[in-house]
Amino acid sequence: MEDVHPLCRRSISDPTLIDLEAGAPGLHLLPATALAAATTRVLIPNYENRNVDDGDSSAATAAAFDPFTSPLCMLYGALRGPLSLRRALSDYLNGELAACSGYERCSAEELCVTNGCSQSLDLLCARLCRPGDVVLAERITYFLCQSIFEDHGVRVVPVEVGADGIDVADLEAKMKAHRPRMLYMIPVYQNPTGATVPHAARQAIVALARRHSCAVVSDEVCELLWFDPGRLPPAPMACYDDRAPDWPGVVSVWSLSKLVCPGLRLGFLHSRRPALLDACSSAGYVVSGGGLNPVLAAAVREMLLSGDLAQHVRALRGSLAGAASELSAALAQQFGADVEVRAPGGGFFLWAALRGRAGEALGSARDKVLAALAAEGVAVKRGDLCLLREEAATAKGAEVAAETAKAMRLCLAYCPRSRMSEGVARIRKALGTLGY
Numbered sequence: 001m002e003d004v005h006p007l008c009r010r011s012i013s014d015p016t017l018i019d020l021e022a023g024a025p026g027l028h029l030l031p032a033t034a035l036a037a038a039t040t041r042v043l044i045p046n047y048e049n050r051n052v053d054d055g056d057s058s059a060a061t062a063a064a065f066d067p068f069t070s071p072l073c074m075l076y077g078a079l080r081g082p083l084s085l086r087r088a089l090s091d092y093l094n095g096e097l098a099a100c101s102g103y104e105r106c107s108a109e110e111l112c113v114t115n116g117c118s119q120s121l122d123l124l125c126a127r128l129c130r131p132g133d134v135v136l137a138e139r140i141t142y143f144l145c146q147s148i149f150e151d152h153g154v155r156v157v158p159v160e161v162g163a164d165g166i167d168v169a170d171l172e173a174k175m176k177a178h179r180p181r182m183l184y185m186i187p188v189y190q191n192p193t194g195a196t197v198p199h200a201a202r203q204a205i206v207a208l209a210r211r212h213s214c215a216v217v218s219d220e221v222c223e224l225l226w227f228d229p230g231r232l233p234p235a236p237m238a239c240y241d242d243r244a245p246d247w248p249g250v251v252s253v254w255s256l257s258k259l260v261c262p263g264l265r266l267g268f269l270h271s272r273r274p275a276l277l278d279a280c281s282s283a284g285y286v287v288s289g290g291g292l293n294p295v296l297a298a299a300v301r302e303m304l305l306s307g308d309l310a311q312h313v314r315a316l317r318g319s320l321a322g323a324a325s326e327l328s329a330a331l332a333q334q335f336g337a338d339v340e341v342r343a344p345g346g347g348f349f350l351w352a353a354l355r356g357r358a359g360e361a362l363g364s365a366r367d368k369v370l371a372a373l374a375a376e377g378v379a380v381k382r383g384d385l386c387l388l389r390e391e392a393a394t395a396k397g398a399e400v401a402a403e404t405a406k407a408m409r410l411c412l413a414y415c416p417r418s419r420m421s422e423g424v425a426r427i428r429k430a431l432g433t434l435g436y
Contacts, residue, residue: 010379011414018423020327021379022414023191023348029319029413030261031303031312038302042071042295073298076290079281081113081268085297088304089268096224096310101199103235106270110238112277115292116267117221117255121145124269125152125182127279128215128248133181136174138166139400142191142219143386145184154181158388158397163342165190165197168204175212182215182248188233189222189347192386192409196345199234206240206250215248216241221255221267224313226346227321233346238270249273256300258348258413259313266293266300317346323412323420324350330424350410351383354431359406361436366405372433378426383407 004012011019073082080086086108094105114120129135131153137145139158146156159174160167166185174180185205187197197205209216218237226232241250255267271277286292303309324343327350331339338358342351354362362369362382373379383404390397408427415423428436 014377016377018378018419018426019415020408020410020420020423021381023381023409023411024262024414025258025316025348026414026416028416029316031308032261034303034306034308034312035260035264035299038299038306038308039295041302042073042298045071071298073294075294077294077297078291079286080277081111081291082294082297082301083108085113085301085304086111086268088301092304092310093270097232097235100232100235102202102239104239106238109274110270110272110277112269112271112280113292113297114253114267114269114280115265116257117219117253118144118148119265119292120253120255120267120269121148121184121217121219122151123280123283124215124217124251124253125149125154126283127276128217129154129181134178135182135184136171136178136180136214137184137388138186138190139388139397140193140383140386140404141184141388142186143388145219146388149184155391156388158390159183160396160400161190161193161195163195164201165193165195166201166205168201168208171205172208175208175214179212180214182217183209184217184219185237186219187237188220189225189344189349191219191222191347192349192381192383193351194342194344194347194349196233202234202237202240206237206242209250210242210244210247213247216250218250218252220252221258222347223252223254224259225317225320225348227317227324228345231345236270238272241272243272249276251276259316260300260303260309264293264296264300266296319417320346320348320412323417326417326420327352327410327412327424330421333421334424334428348411348413350412351407352410353383353403353407355406358431358436361431361434362408363402363405364434368434369430372430373427375433376426376430378423378430380427381409381411383409 007022011017090106090108097103133154135149135154135156136159138161140161149156157178160170220236236252237250238252251269251271256264328341331352338356340353384401
């Protein structure tokens with residue numbers, strides 16, 4: 001079990017565990033066949049058309065592979081990522097997002113390939129910030145971002161979050177008070193709340209950022225995962241960048257971990273700022289390593305050109321929407337009026353806040369809650385575990401912690417849908433041992 005992340009190790013080593021916590025696609029949702037076929041086409045050109053008389057597949061592979069004419073992706077890669085992949089990505093985005101409010105077509109020159117969201121955040125923090133700078137981030141957020149930023153010696157200051165995502169009024173106050181160098185936000189199907197920032201609020205956020213010369217780093221890994229094609233999210237934040245030279249601008253961070261598989265370790269940046277993309281692609285480890293993950297970048301290009309990726313994303317949207325309905329119904333059945341479910345429009349997560357005695361049980365001592373859940377064979381992410389850490393305790397921080405301790409983030413993707421209702425029943429049983 002040392003081959004996988006500790007969070008995945010739990011459910012692999014104990015198949016009876018119903019894991020509604022892990023924030024990743026489960027094995028049942030991964031396009032292994034399509035990825036394998038794409039990789040084969042990349043590494044062994046014309047493999048499907050080769051005939052080997054003795055029927056020996058190993059002989060076919062040996063015959064097809066010549067180390068002197070092997071695919072270019074097996075060499076060191078282009079520093080911004082393969083142009084062919086960036087063109088395929090821009091074509092795909094321009095087709096999928098054309099109807100999103102505020103969308104403007106992107107080009108391959110506006111994209112830069114990375115190793116995924118986490119590496120992108122590390123890279124952008126290194127390029128945009130210096131030790132001692134302030135980075136603003138939503139108080140309720142992808143909590144692992146904080147350690148990435150703090151590795152660069154910056155201070156992370158929380159901004160409040162509402163039903164429509166980041167609180168623009170509080171953002172303005174924090175920008176005035178702290179003069180931040182960077183804002184990190186998740187504007188679409190937010191992790192963990194599922195909130196999406198409306199079009200007008202996005203315009204206001206960019207105007208604020210420009211006024212305070214603050215870079216906007218927008219985590220949009222779930223942008224394509226809407227549930228209803230009649231209710232598309234607004235355009236990626238990079239589309240709102242006015243390109244004015246007097247501020248650092250906006251960059252959208254994308255990852256293929258949610259669209260293909262976490263083990264791919266591939267993503268990309270979208271920005272209208274050539275200087276920023278040049279800075280990212282000229283980082284020492286990029287130049288030394290010769291681009292990032294060129295073999296799998298070529299495989300993803302094949303998935304895009306063949307239509308396999310688009311087909312998979314369509315199926316994934318349906319799976320996630322079905323899981324959201326399943327979990328919502330199960331929560332209503334088990335908790336009735338004691339639960340408020342924030343139905344997401346897309347993405348990987350559902351946020352459920354408990355009230356009354358149910359909320360008191362979930363919000364009781366954390367160790368007891370986690371032990372009770374573990375005893376029933378179910379895992380969830382309690383809401384207060386999705387908060388930024390504060391340098392010093394504040395009344396607002398304590399208030400939000402107490403409120404979010406009575407809520408749960410439930411993942412729609414890791415656990416098979418067939419086990420979700422049973423998982424919610426186990427949550428109900430666990431809270432029963434705590435007084436509910």
